[in-house]
Amino acid sequence: MTSEPVSPRARLYRHLTVAAIACCVVAWSAVPASAIEPTSAINASEVATLVSDAAPDLIEPAPAVETGSSFEAGTLGTDTSIPVSPDDPIEVSTTVGGRELSASITLPEGLDLSRAEATDDGTVVYTSDNDASVAVQALETGDTRVHTVIPDPHATHEAEFGMDGFRAVVDTTGNAAFVQDGREGVAVPVDAPWATDASGAPVPTHYEVRGDRLVQIVSPTDATIYPIVADPTWGWRNATWGLTLTRSETANIKDYAGASSFCAALAKDKRLVLACGLWSGYLQVQAATANNLRPKGCLHIVVAPLPGAISHTYC
Structure with a gap:
């Protein structure tokens, strides 16, 4: 029995059908990790384990004792109150440059x-x-670490933090801090951001400033395996008390004479005890660097505990 001849049009339809099926199979098998289905909810114990495994150091959190509306932890001169309600801020009390400081961090x-x-x-x-879930640790060093655990590609990959009475700043190298409002106040450094995935591989992340808030942004790749753990850490033990110069003040310290006059004014005010002859040159260089930033920057001059140290902020 002979088969019916297949017309050219039928052969074309058959080839197209096979090709379409093959493309679907390839496309389905090639779905990247960033397009997987959402994972199931993660409980508190699982979050703590993920955080412990991801942390880049061996610093342990201090015990947190529940008092009703908060969990209290005390470490190295820093008292941390972590609220039970996520709508309330983390409250931190510490000493910076011999002065008492009370600050709050919003989740x-x-x-x-x-x-x-x-x-x-x-x-x-x-x-x-x-x-995303959030995990807070009052570290044994006295610092405060806030982790964001991102369970799958559909979850939020940005975490925004604020401090009442402070403004966030990020310099040209990506270093971040919260600077207290006003001319005199505290600058609290925030450690460089990091993020790791479920395999321990680093995930690209960086800080941005939006208004007065600091935002950590995590940018997964096709190779990223969820969940991701991301972290900013508030470095209270490295916080400094000092003066934040205005844009005009920073611009005026554009030569050695201007820097020397500014140093003499600070010395007369007894806020800084410095050898102006040496320090003025350093101040002039730092002011020139700030003036060349785009957008232009301001200087924060440390009074305590390391008098004369200078950092850049955006103003």
Whole structure:
């Protein structure tokens, strides 16, 4: 029995059908990690384990004792109050340059976080059923670390932090800090951002400033394996008390004479005890650098505990 001849048009349709099926199979098998389905909700214990495994150092969190509305932790002269409600800020009390400082850190908004739960290692965790979870640690060093655990590609990859009475700044090298409002006040450094995925591989991340807030942005690649742990750390032990110069003051220190006059005024005011002859040259160089930034920057001059140190901020 002979088969019916296949027309050229039928052969074309058959080839197109096979090719379409093959393309679908290839496309399905080539879905990158960043396009996987959402993972199930992560509980507090799992969040704490992920954070512990991801941390780049061996610094442990201090025990967090629940007092009703908060979890309290005390480490190296820093007292930290971590709220039970995610709507309330983290409260920190410490000493900077011989002066008492009380500051608050707001948790990222819009994550639909649950009430806090303390895990066995002292990590205080706010879980989310459908978005990133947050874990807070008062470290044994006295610093405050706030982790964001991103469960899948559909979750938020940005975490925004604020401090009441402070403004966030990021310099040209990506270093961040919160500078207290006003001419005299504290500058609290924020450690360089990091993020790692489930395999321990680093994930690109950086800081941006929006208004007076600091935003950590995580940018996964096709090779990223979820969940991701990201972190900013407030370095209270490295905070400094000093003077933040205005844009015009920074611009006026454009030559050695201007720098010398400024140093003499500070010395007369007894806020800085410096050898102006040497320090003025350093001040002039730093002011010139700030004036050449785009946008132009300002200087923060440390009074205590390291008199005369200078950092750049945007103003």
